[in-house]
Amino acid sequence: MVAVKSSSKLSRRERTNLSRGLLFISPWLLGLIIFTIYPLIYSIIFSFTRYSGFRRPVWLGMQNYTRLFSDSLFWLSLGNTLYYVLWAVPIGIVVALLLALAMNRDVREVNVYRAILYLPSILPTFALAFIFIVLINPQYGIVNIFFSLFGVPTQNFLSDPLGAKNVIIVLAQLGAGNAALIFLAGLRGIPATLYDAARIDGAGVWRRFYSITLPLLSPIILFNLITALSGGLQIFQQAYIMTNGGPNNGTLFYMLYLYRNAFAYAQLGYACALSLVLFVIGLALAGILFSVAQRFVNYEMVS
Amino acid sequence: MATQVMDKKAVATDEMTRYRRRARLQHVMQTAIPRLFLLIMCLIYAVPFYWMLSTALKSTSELAEFPPALFPRTLHFENFVLAVTKIPFAVYFGNTLLITLLTIIGSVLANLIVAYGFACIEWPGRDKVFYIVLATMFIPFPIAIVPQFDMFARLHWINTILPLVVPHFFAGAFFIFMLRQFLLQIPRELLEAARMDGATELQIMWNVILPLSRPALAAVALFSGISAWNDFMGPLIYLQDDLKRTLAVGLQVFRSTHDIQFNLLMAASLLTVLPLIILFLFSQRFFIKGVTVGSIK
Numbered sequence: 211m212v213a214v215k216s217s218s219k220l221s222r223r224e225r226t227n228l229s230r231g232l233l234f235i236s237p238w239l240l241g242l243i244i245f246t247i248y249p250l251i252y253s254i255i256f257s258f259t260r261y262s263g264f265r266r267p268v269w270l271g272m273q274n275y276t277r278l279f280s281d282s283l284f285w286l287s288l289g290n291t292l293y294y295v296l297w298a299v300p301i302g303i304v305v306a307l308l309l310a311l312a313m314n315r316d317v318r319e320v321n322v323y324r325a326i327l328y329l330p331s332i333l334p335t336f337a338l339a340f341i342f343i344v345l346i347n348p349q350y351g352i353v354n355i356f357f358s359l360f361g362v363p364t365q366n367f368l369s370d371p372l373g374a375k376n377v378i379i380v381l382a383q384l385g386a387g388n389a390a391l392i393f394l395a396g397l398r399g400i401p402a403t404l405y406d407a408a409r410i411d412g413a414g415v416w417r418r419f420y421s422i423t424l425p426l427l428s429p430i431i432l433f434n435l436i437t438a439l440s441g442g443l444q445i446f447q448q449a450y451i452m453t454n455g456g457p458n459n460g461t462l463f464y465m466l467y468l469y470r471n472a473f474a475y476a477q478l479g480y481a482c483a484l485s486l487v488l489f490v491i492g493l494a495l496a497g498i499l500f501s502v503a504q505r506f507v508n509y510e511m512v513s
Numbered sequence: 514m515a516t517q518v519m520d521k522k523a524v525a526t527d528e529m530t531r532y533r534r535r536a537r538l539q540h541v542m543q544t545a546i547p548r549l550f551l552l553i554m555c556l557i558y559a560v561p562f563y564w565m566l567s568t569a570l571k572s573t574s575e576l577a578e579f580p581p582a583l584f585p586r587t588l589h590f591e592n593f594v595l596a597v598t599k600i601p602f603a604v605y606f607g608n609t610l611l612i613t614l615l616t617i618i619g620s621v622l623a624n625l626i627v628a629y630g631f632a633c634i635e636w637p638g639r640d641k642v643f644y645i646v647l648a649t650m651f652i653p654f655p656i657a658i659v660p661q662f663d664m665f666a667r668l669h670w671i672n673t674i675l676p677l678v679v680p681h682f683f684a685g686a687f688f689i690f691m692l693r694q695f696l697l698q699i700p701r702e703l704l705e706a707a708r709m710d711g712a713t714e715l716q717i718m719w720n721v722i723l724p725l726s727r728p729a730l731a732a733v734a735l736f737s738g739i740s741a742w743n744d745f746m747g748p749l750i751y752l753q754d755d756l757k758r759t760l761a762v763g764l765q766v767f768r769s770t771h772d773i774q775f776n777l778l779m780a781a782s783l784l785t786v787l788p789l790i791i792l793f794l795f796s797q798r799f800f801i802k803g804v805t806v807g808s809i810k
Contacts, residue, residue, distance in 0.1 A: 220637060227636040230714055234630025237623045238646065241683025246649055249660035256659070263663060309554060312547035316540065323551040325797060326558055332800065333789055334743035336761045337782045340768060341561045344568050344775045350581055352564050384558065391804045440653055447745045451765055465655060473750060478659050485655045492653055 257483035262476040274483040284484070286459055287467040288491075290375065294463065295442040295495075298379045302438055303431065305386040310393030311423075324394075328387035339451040342381050343368075368453055371460020378448045378461065389434045396430040397423070425508040432503045436496055443492050464488055569593070569779035576776055589776070596780035599771075604756050605763035606784075612674050612748075612759060613741040619681035620688060620737035621730050627684040628692035629718045633704055643693070650686040662750060676751045677744070681737065688733050691803070695729035696722065732803035735796060739789065760785045 220228065232239070257274055261267035278284050309327055313320050330338065346353045346367050354364045367373040400423065408418050446465035449455055455462040455470075468488070472481035568576070569592055570585040596602060631643050665676040699722065707717045723730070748759040758766070764785065768778055793800065 224637055227634055228638075231630050231634045231636030231639060234634060234714070235627050235642070237682065238627040238684040238689060241680065241685075242645075242649065244664075245657060245661065245680055245683065246652060248664075249657040250652075252660035252663070253656050263666065308550065312550045315544050315547040317544050317548055317551065323555055324801070325793075326555045327551075328800065328804075329790065329793055330558060330561075332739050332743075332793060333786050334745070334761060336743075336745050336765060337786050338561070340764065340778055340782045341565045343768075344779060345561055345564050347775075349579060350568065350576060350775050352560065352581070352583070355580055355583075384561070387558075388804060391801060436651075440651070444653065444655060450745075450749075451768070468655060468658070469746075472659050472662070478663065481659050485659065489653060489656050496651070 253482040253486055256479050257486055259479040260477070261479040263478050264476075267479065270479065274480050277480070278483060278487065283459065283462065283467060287462045287464045290460070290462055291443060291445065291464040293375060294379060294445055295439060297376075298382045298445075299435065299438045299442050301379065302383060302386055302389065303434060305383055306389035306434065307393055307427075307431075309386060309390035310397055311419075313390070313394050314397040324387075324391070328391055330384040331386075331388040335447045336451055338381060338384055339448050342377065343452055346377060369457055371458050374453050374457060374461045378445070378452070381448055382442075382445075389438070392430060392434060393427065396427050400426050425506075428503070428507040429509055432499070432507050435499060439495055439499065440492060443488060443495075565779045565783055568775055569783050571776050573774070573776065592776050592780045593784065596777040596784070599774075599777060600763065600767045600781055601756065602760075602763075602781060602784065605758055605760045608674070608752075608757060609742060609759040609761075612677050612744075613738050615674070615678040616681045616741035617734045617738045619678060620685070621734050623682050623684040624688040624692050624733055625718070625723065625726070625730060627689050628696055629714075629722060631689065632693045632696035633699075633717070633722060634714065646686050646689055650690070658746075658750070665751065671751060672753050672757060674752075674757075677741070677747045681741075688737065692726070692729055692733060695726055699725055728799065728802070731796070732799050735792070735799055736803055742789065 256267060258270055258272070259267035259274075260270050313323060317323070345351045348354050348364050348366045353367075354362075358364060365373075367377050404422050404426075405418055408422060413421065444465050445463045446469065449461040449463050449466050450469075453461045455466050464484070465488075468481050468484045471477045471484060567583070567585055570588045570590065571582070571592075572585075572587070572589045575582060575586060631639060631646070661676070665671060668675075670676050703721055703725075704717060707721050712720070743761070744759070745761045745765075748762045749765075752758050752762060755763075755766070760781075764778070764781055767781070771777070
C-alpha cells in the first residue's frame with residue numbers, strides 16, 4: 211500500500227520491525243479504513259442515489275447534483291456560511307493577535323489574563339449559546355441595557371436575519387483565547403535581538419511589527435487561518451440552538467441544512483452530495499489560502 | 514576634595530535613581546495600553562459568565578421585571594435544586610460522564626500505542642505513512658456523518674453510547690501527531706537498552722515510555738475528555754431516548770420546551786461548565802502546553 215522497498219530487499223531485522231510497526235499503528239490503520247476511507251467512498255456512491263436509510267437506494271445519476279443548482283436553500287445556506295466565515299475568521303484572527311501582542315508585553319499579571327481569556331474556549335459551545343440567548347434577550351439580557359446607555363433602542367437581535375448571524379459571529383469571538391495562546395507561543399519564539407537591532411536602526415513600533423513580527427508570525431497565522439476556516443465552514447450548534455436556522459432562514463448554515471436533509475427529511479443521498487460539495491469548497495478555499503500564503507508566508511524562522 | 518567626591522557620588526546616585534524611575538515610568542507607560550486592553554477584554558469575556566450566575570440566582574418574579582436588575586435582590590440558591598430536579602440532571606450528568614471517561618480511556622490507550630509505532634520503532638516507510646496521518650487531519654468530519662450513521666444503524670448501535678465511544682479506540686490524527694512529537698524527544702538509548710535486556714515492545718511502551726510521557730498523555734486525556742463532554746452533534750444524532758441523553762442535548766430539549774425559565778437554564782448551564790472550570794484551574798499548565806503543540810511544525 212505504501213512505497214515500501216519490496217520485502218525481499220529488506221533485512222530480517224527490518225522485516226520484524228516493519229511487522230511490529232504495522233502492528234502498533236494498526237488501530238489507526240483500521241480507523242482510517244472504517245471511519246475515513248469507507249465513508250468517503252460511501253458518500254461518493256450514495257450521492258448518486260435516492261436513499262432514505264430504510265428502503266433500497268435508487269440510482270439517480272447526476273440528479274442530486276443538478277438539484278443542488280436549482281435548490282435555493284442550498285445557495286442560501288452556502289451564502290450564510292460564507293458570510294459567517296468571511297467575518298468571523300478574520301475578526302477572530304485579529305482579536306487573537308491583539309490579545310497575544312498585549313500578553314507578550316512585559317505585563318506581570320499575564321497569567322491571570324491568559325487564564326480568563328483562554329477559559330471560554332474549553333467551555334461547551336451549547337452552554338455559551340444558552341448564555342447568549344439570555345444575554346441578548348430584550349427582556350432578560352444585559353446587552354440592551356448597555357446599548358441603551360448610548361441611546362440605542364432596545365431590540366431583539368435574533369429577530370433579524372443579519373442580526374442573528376452577527377450575534378453568532380460575536381459569540382465565536384469567545385473562543386479567540388485558543389488562537390491567542392498559539393500566537394503568544396510564536397511571539398515568544400522571535401529573538402529579541404531582531405527588535406533591538408531594528409530599534410537601533412530607528413524603526414518605530416509600527417515598522418517593527420510590520421517588518422519583523424508579521425513576517426515571522428506568518429506560518430502561525432496561516433495555521434490559525436486554516437483551522438478557523440475549517441471550523442467556520444462547519445458552523446452548526448449555535449444556529450441549531452439559538453435560532454434553529456431562523457429567522458427567515460437567516461442562520462440556515464450549510465451544516466444545519468445538511469443535518470436536516472439527513473435526519474429530518476431522510477434524504478441521505480442528497481445529504482451525501484451536500485457533504486461532498488462542502489468538502490470540495492473547503493479544499494478550494496484552503497488551496498486559495500495556501501497559494502496566496504506562498505507569497506507572504508516566511509518559513510525561515512521555523513526550525 | 515573629599516566632599517566634592519561625595520557630592521559627585523550623590524549626584525550620580527541621584528541621577529541613577531532618577532534614571533531608574535524614568536525607566537520604570539516608561540515601562541508602566543508601555544505596558545499601560547496592553548494592560549488596559551487586556552483588562553477590558555477580560556471584562557467583556559467575564560460579562561456573559563456573570564450574567565449566567567446572576568440570572569441563575571434570580572427568582573422567577575424578579576426575572577419578569579423590566580429592566581432586569583444587575584444584581585439579584587435575594588440569592589435564590591434553590592434554583593439549582595429546582596434545576597436538577599426539573600431536568601433529569603443527574604441522569605444526563607452520569608451519561609455525559611460515562612461517555613467522557615470511556616473516550617479518555619480509548620484516546621489515551623490507542624494514541625499511545627499508535628504514536629509508539631510512529632516514534633519508537635524504526636520501520637521502512639514509516640515517515641511516508643506518517644504523512645498520511647497528517648493529511649487525514651484536513652479531511653473534514655461532515656463527509657463521515659451520513660455514512661457513519663448508516664453503518665452504526667446497521668450495527669443496531671443507535672440509542673447506545675457505542676457510536677460516540679468506539680471510534681476513539683482507533684486513535685486520531687491530531688493526538689498521534691502531538692504524542693509522536695513528545696515521544697521523539699525521549700532519548701533513543703533508553704529504548705535500545707531495554708531492547709538489549711530482552712524487553713518486548715509492549716513492555717518497553719508500558720514500563721519505559723508510559724511513565725516518561727505522563728504530561729503528554731495528560732494533555733491527550735484533557736483534550737479528548739473536554740471534546741467528549743462538549744460534544745453536541747454526536748449525541749444529537751445517536752441518542753434519542755430522553756434518559757440516554759447527555760447534558761448537551763438534554764439541556765437543549767429543556768430549553769426548547771421551557772422557553773422562559775431562564776433562571777433554571779442558567780443554573781443548569783452553570784452546573785455543566787463548573788466541572789470544566791474546576792478542572793481548568795487545577796491543570797492549567799497542561800492546557801497551555803497542549804494548545805501550542807499543534808502549531809509547532
